[in-house]
Amino acid sequence: MAYLSFFTDSSNQADLEKLGVKFTPGGAHISRTMMLAELDTLLACVPEGAPAEAYIEAVISRNELSKTTDSTRQKTLRHLRELYGLDEKIPLFRLLRKMHALDNASLPLLAIQIAAARDTLLRATCTSIFDVSEGEIVETIGLEKAIVDAFPGQYSDANKIARNAASSWTQSGHLVGRNKKIRARVKPSPAAATLTLFLATCCGCHWAAVSTSPWSILMDLSADTARTTAQEAHRLGYRNLRCIGDVV
Numbered sequence: 313m314a315y316l317s318f319f320t321d322s323s324n325q326a327d328l329e330k331l332g333v334k335f336t337p338g339g340a341h342i343s344r345t346m347m348l349a350e351l352d353t354l355l356a357c358v359p360e361g362a363p364a365e366a367y368i369e370a371v372i373s374r375n376e377l378s379k380t381t382d383s384t385r386q387k388t389l390r391h392l393r394e395l396y397g398l399d400e401k402i403p404l405f406r407l408l409r410k411m412h413a414l415d416n417a418s419l420p421l422l423a424i425q426i427a428a429a430r431d432t433l434l435r436a437t438c439t440s441i442f443d444v445s446e447g448e449i450v451e452t453i454g455l456e457k458a459i460v461d462a463f464p465g466q467y468s469d470a471n472k473i474a475r476n477a478a479s480s481w482t483q484s485g486h487l488v489g490r491n492k493k494i495r496a497r498v499k500p501s502p503a504a505a506t507l508t509l510f511l512a513t514c515c516g517c518h519w520a521a522v523s524t525s526p527w528s529i530l531m532d533l534s535a536d537t538a539r540t541t542a543q544e545a546h547r548l549g550y551r552n553l554r555c556i557g558d559v560v
């Protein structure tokens with residue numbers, strides 16, 4: 313199933329939009345990556361539960377991200393809001409903050425899931441990542457083709473968008489290497505998997521389909537590892553899970 317079509321064909325787009333998922337073309341990857349370092353710094357200096365205005369103050373007034381000009385601060389804030397929302401009234405960002413507070417090392421995999429949910433350009437490149445086996449080379453031209461196929465004639469510099477997307481997949485751990493990008497297998501923590509299973513469920517996947525949903529594929533979760541990780545998340549109190557035989 314094409315990752316982009318999974319959302320486009322969804323019958324509950326309105327409900328997903330309320331969660332914070334975006335369907336409109338465009339996004340931060342036109343000019344930026346997933347901005348993991350900036351997000352990490354911002355989450356460290358703005359406490360969980362803070363209002364949306366606190367993120368604006370941190371970026372613009374206090375310049376916590378150390379940008380040299382006001383224009384750069386404004387652009388940085390805009391792109392971070394496009395990618396993550398930066399408002400706990402948005403359920404996806406609220407869940408990101410909650411899971412990050414429980415396990416801050418899980419941020420790369422939390423962030424890539426939220427960014428994929430909110431940036432249709434990044435989302436278009438997902439199949440170019442998880443259709444490649446571990447250890448194989450991922451060519452930028454493949455990401456570029458995915459963008460052009462998803463949005464024909466809309467972007468004059470799809471190659472730049474593809475390079476930005478490749479950088480994001482490297483930041484998340486799906487790719488390794490500087491010049492030659494190699495597909496790596498990620499191992500989501502219980503915190504990251506909690507977000508994965510939440511997103512899959514919201515997109516209409518019941519347990520039997522959760523492990524084959526694009527969200528689980530994105531996190532390299534098989535049926536067995538999805539269940540094992542979900543059980544560990546339950547043990548840690550991240551989510552409720554009840555299993556009786558094959559019934560979940």
